[in-house]
Amino acid sequence: MVSLPFTSGQALVRGVAVALSLALLCACSPRVVSSPSLSVPLEPIHDDPARDAQLMLLREAHRAFAQERYPTAVLFFRRYVASSSPQTPRLAEARWWLGRASEQIGDYHAAVAEYRVLAAGGSDGDSAAALYQRHALHRLDQLRQAPGGSPASVGRQVAVGFPVTDIPPVPEWIGWLQSLLKAGVTTIFLEPSRNEQPDELVADQLAAFSKAAHLAGLTVWGTVDPHHGRGLSIRPEWRTRVPDRTGSAVAGAVSSRTPLPDMVHPGYQAMIEARVTRLLQAGCDGILLRGRTVPGYAREYSDESFQRFAAAFGLTLTPPQLFSGERPSAPALQDGDTPYWRWAGWKARDFVSLVARLRAAVRRANPAGRLLVEVHGETVSEPLTGLEHYGEDLADLTARAGADLVLQLDELTGTAVLDQLVQQGGSADRLWMLRTVRWSDGTPAERALALGTSLAGAAWRNVVVRARSGDELP
Numbered sequence: 001m002v003s004l005p006f007t008s009g010q011a012l013v014r015g016v017a018v019a020l021s022l023a024l025l026c027a028c029s030p031r032v033v034s035s036p037s038l039s040v041p042l043e044p045i046h047d048d049p050a051r052d053a054q055l056m057l058l059r060e061a062h063r064a065f066a067q068e069r070y071p072t073a074v075l076f077f078r079r080y081v082a083s084s085s086p087q088t089p090r091l092a093e094a095r096w097w098l099g100r101a102s103e104q105i106g107d108y109h110a111a112v113a114e115y116r117v118l119a120a121g122g123s124d125g126d127s128a129a130a131l132y133q134r135h136a137l138h139r140l141d142q143l144r145q146a147p148g149g150s151p152a153s154v155g156r157q158v159a160v161g162f163p164v165t166d167i168p169p170v171p172e173w174i175g176w177l178q179s180l181l182k183a184g185v186t187t188i189f190l191e192p193s194r195n196e197q198p199d200e201l202v203a204d205q206l207a208a209f210s211k212a213a214h215l216a217g218l219t220v221w222g223t224v225d226p227h228h229g230r231g232l233s234i235r236p237e238w239r240t241r242v243p244d245r246t247g248s249a250v251a252g253a254v255s256s257r258t259p260l261p262d263m264v265h266p267g268y269q270a271m272i273e274a275r276v277t278r279l280l281q282a283g284c285d286g287i288l289l290r291g292r293t294v295p296g297y298a299r300e301y302s303d304e305s306f307q308r309f310a311a312a313f314g315l316t317l318t319p320p321q322l323f324s325g326e327r328p329s330a331p332a333l334q335d336g337d338t339p340y341w342r343w344a345g346w347k348a349r350d351f352v353s354l355v356a357r358l359r360a361a362v363r364r365a366n367p368a369g370r371l372l373v374e375v376h377g378e379t380v381s382e383p384l385t386g387l388e389h390y391g392e393d394l395a396d397l398t399a400r401a402g403a404d405l406v407l408q409l410d411e412l413t414g415t416a417v418l419d420q421l422v423q424q425g426g427s428a429d430r431l432w433m434l435r436t437v438r439w440s441d442g443t444p445a446e447r448a449l450a451l452g453t454s455l456a457g458a459a460w461r462n463v464v465v466r467a468r469s470g471d472e473l474p
Contacts, residue, residue: 054080054083054084054088057076057079057080057083058076058077058080058090058093058094060076061073061076061077061080061094061097062097064076065077065097065100065101068104070101070104070105071105071285071366071369073097073101073104074098074101074102074105074107074110077094077095077097077098077101078098080094081094081095081098090128091129092118092126092128092129092132092133093128093132095114095117095118095132095136096114096115096118096132096135096136098110098114099111099112099114099115099118099136099139102114103217104214104217105219105285106157106186106187106217106218106219106285107157108143108157108186109157109429109461112140112143114136115136115137115139115140115143116136116140118132118133118135118136119133119136119137119140157186157187157432157461157462157463158183158184158185158186158187158462158463158465159185159186159187159188159189159221159288159432159463159464159465160180160185160187160188160189160451160465161188161189161190161191161223161288161464161465161466161467162188162190162191162467163190163191163192164190164191164192164206167190167209173212177212177213177216177218178216180218180451181216181217181218183451185218185451186218186219187218187219187220187221187285187286188213188218188219188220188221189220189221189222189223189288189464190206190220190221190222190223190284191223191466192223192224192225192230192231192232206279206282206283206284207282207283210282210283210284210285211283214283214285219285219286220283220284220285221284221285221286221287221288221370221372222276222279222280222282222284222286222287222288223287223288223289223290224272224275224276224279224287224288224289224290225289225290226261226263226272226289226290226354227260227261227263227290227291227292227293228260228261228290228292228293229260229261230290232261232271232272232275233271234261234268235267235268237265237267237302237303237304238261238262238265238267238268238302239259239260239261239262239302240259240260240261240262240300240301240302241259241300241301241302241319242296242299242300242301243299243319243320243323243324260300262300262301262302262304262305263297263347263350263351263354263391264305264308264347264350264351265302265304265305266304267304269354272354272358273354273357273358273361276358276361276362277361280361280362280365280366280369281365285366285369285370286362286366286369286370286371286372287358287362287369287370287371287372288372288374288406288464289355289358289371289372289373289374289403290374291373291374291375291376291390291406291408292390292391295388295389295390296389297344297347297348297388297389297390297391298340298343298344298347298387298388298389298391299323301319305347306319309342309343309346309347312346313339313342313346315339317339322339322340322343323340344387344388344391345387345393347391348387348391348392348393348396349393349396351391352393352396352397352400352401353401355371355373355397355401355403356400356401356402358371359371359401359402359403370404371401371402371403371404372403372404372405372406372432372464373397373401373403373404373405373406374406374407374408374434374464375390375392375394375397375405375406375407375408376389376390376392376407376408377407377408377409377417379392379394380394380407380417380420380421381417381420394421398430403430404430404431404432405421405430405431405432406432406433406434406464407421407431407432407433407434408434409433409434418431418433428461428462429462431462432462432463432464433462433463433464434463434464434466435463435464435465435466436465436466436467437451437465437466437467438467451465
């Protein structure tokens with residue numbers, strides 16, 4: 001069992017966490033603005049059904065914000081804005097609070113966008129709209145003066161990960177979270193522990209930490225490593241086998257001593273979904289699915305997955321028949337009649353179905369939550385290679401599963417593949433660059449300062465930062 005470094009009493013944990021995080025929130029004054037008071041609109045209901053529906057939506061949005069249900073408030077305020085015309089009463093009010101709610105969940109890019117619309121719009125003699133316009137201008141100025149808060153960096157999302165065992169002791173939270181904020185970090189994601197034993201996250205402890213981070217203005221993601229099963233308890237029947245050169249099955253996986261779990265085994269998928277549910281219930285705002293690090297996805301199978309594949313296509317072949325001989329060439333994929341490529345495509349599509357279910361779970365728990373999937377940069381330029389080696393179908397992952405993509409880049413492609421994906425119709429807000437950083441010795445605050453310096457040269461807006469193997473994070 002892995003225990004987070006909190007005190008053992010659950011009530012004390014929550015009390016200390018909230019107290020410290022409230023102190024931290026007060027210390028982060030650049031992110032707090034004197035704003036119009038929040039009150040639930042009491043405008044009487046009209047006879048116009050459309051207007052009545054809008055008014056009820058605005059009421060629920062304000063109520064959600066007052067109850068600190070910020071993702072729900074974002075959803076309702078956004079719906080009000082989207083369904084309004086420029087002449088709709090209280091549109092400026094809704095935009096302002098949409099920006100404020102977006103800040104509360106760490107989406108500063110969306111918040112800045114709303115403030116800019118308000119600041120650029122005219123009030124047309126509307127005193128309330130003029131008030132919100134002035135507040136939007138003031139808030140934009142505050143964000144520009146925040147630590148690391150240039151107009152470019154305000155829109156940047158930076159997620160930094162560390163193992164759950166590396167969370168500092170409670171007394172160090174204030175300085176540690178402050179240093180991360182000053183470095184430009186917007187999100188903390190919790191990695192599985194470095195050991196090979198299953199992680200048993202304690203819900204109350206994780207919830208206390210999530211609440212403290214939220215009050216500090218940071219979002220929290222949980223991390224799951226589905227391809228390698230790190231931190232998960234894997235049953236023997238979920239392990240894969242790989243064929244040797246004759247097609248005979250041998251235990252293990254390509255370039256790996258321990259057999260990897262079968263990503264399309266129903267039992268293993270159910271365990272992943274249960275882990276994601278527990279992380280969301282503990283207060284995580286999103287989920288990051290780690291990518292596969294070794295090739296060989298298409299050549300791994302378990303008895304269960306192969307039987308499902310054969311039944312789906314009405315085939316009677318055996319694994320030795322499927323994998324024997326040389327690997328089929330790329331043109332065979334275009335023929336659509338090669339069992340090997342049917343198998344590779346079926347496995348990749350089944351993984352996409354799992355991702356789609358996980359994203360639905362995230363959105364049920366948090367309408368503004370994110371599901372991110374790590375993929376390889378080479379899959380952009382070599383889709384067939386990515387499909388066979390890593391089970392990655394980028395079009396399906398974004399269009400059908402609705403996931404954000406975190407690209408592992410190499411020195412040859414650099415950030416060009418990110419630009420290529422955007423040109424192909426991808427959304428820049430849903431693309432992330434993965435950076436690995438080697439931390440120098442020093443205090444957590446000193447390492448966070450080094451992180452800020454490292455990020456200053458990042459050529460992409462959204463960045464996921466992970467320490468290299470064996471390093472400690474700030």
